[in-house]
Amino acid sequence: MKYQEDYQIQYADCDETGHVKLQALIDIFMHVSNRQLENSQAGSKEMAMKNQGWVVTQYHMEFKRLPVVAEHVQVVTNPVGYNRFFEYRDFALIADNEEIIKVQSQWVILDLEKRRIVPADSEMMARFGSPLLKKNPQMRRLKKQEYYQQTRQYRVRYDDLDLNHHMTNSHYFSWMEDMLERKFLNTHEPEMVDIKFDKEVLYGQEVTSSLIINEQTSYHLISQGDQVATIAEITWKKRNNE
Structure with a gap:
């Protein structure tokens, strides 16, 4: 309905x-x-x-x-x-x-x-x-990349939590976009996004956000040690007014 x-x-x-x-x-x-x-x-x-x-x-x-x-x-x-x-x-x-x-x-x-x-x-x-x-x-099935070009550490804040007492799903996009250059974000927008949440992330936990860009696709990984928390692929396109 x-x-x-x-x-x-x-x-x-x-x-x-x-x-x-x-x-x-x-x-x-x-x-x-x-x-x-x-x-x-x-x-x-x-x-x-x-x-x-x-x-x-x-x-x-x-x-x-x-x-x-x-x-x-x-x-x-x-x-x-x-x-x-x-x-x-x-x-x-x-x-x-x-x-x-x-x-x-x-x-x-x-x-x-x-x-x-x-x-x-x-x-x-x-x-x-x-x-x-x-x-x-x-x-769609998403695969972890063999290597990533950049990594950055993040910590789950109180502001990231939802009623399920874990990192709310929308905030993962903030971590992933934060890995990209300001100029790129201001001149591109997503054409397709695939994201899979494999493991919940809880308050106070430290995670690693990883990124590799291949042409117009960015590959993202949120992980805790060897454990995959979230994996994503974003295909980008130039904005029409650029």
């Missing part, structure tokens, strides 16, 4: 060029999907009362362009379906009747005490119109 809200891009959502930041874009999508879930007693607050939380494990994102400050858009989310452990949800951003961003995502339900995945609740899924799937959507 699709759900949609109107939204005006705020100054706080944008970088110094006036284009929406990836971190802010994810936060906008999360807000709208949670509004749909709240209407079915399955939002973050209701889940927390059961010591459970929605956790995204992967995104695939395609961009025609990024919206700009003060632009009016429609934010659409659609629960595509679920299986025993995964729920699949699509998002779209529409401006002037054109779909400018589309997103596929994969989710799990986490037991917040045991920090373990729990099976999907079929009654809850039915309340917001998510059907049981016979065939799962295919999500």
Whole structure:
């Protein structure tokens, strides 16, 4: 069952060029999907009362362009379906009747005490119109690169945490973009993003952000020692006005 809200891009959502930041874009999508879930007693607050939380494990994102400050858009989310452990949800951003961003995502339900995945609740899924799937959507497989050109250390701050008591997924984009040059970010925007969250990162933990760029694609790794926390690939394109 699709759900949609109107939204005006705020100054706080944008970088110094006036284009929406990836971190802010994810936060906008999360807000709208949670509004749909709240209407079915399955939002973050209701889940927390059961010591459970929605956790995204992967995104695939395609961009025609990024919206700009003060632009009016429609934010659409659609629960595509679920299986025993995964729920699949699509998002779209529409401006002037054109779909400018589309997103596929994969989710799990986490037991917040045991920090373990729990099976999907079929009654809850039915309340917001998510059907049981016979065939799962295919999500792209991402591989760790053999080496990376740059590394930088980060620490999970209190401000990074969400209701699941771990690093919120949108903040990973801030760490990854921070590895890129200012001039590059001001003259390029994403064309495609794939990101997979393999291991949660908790308050106070130190992680390493690694980067290698090959032509127009940046490859990112967030790791703790030898353990992969998050892996991502971003394909970039020059801005039309450059």
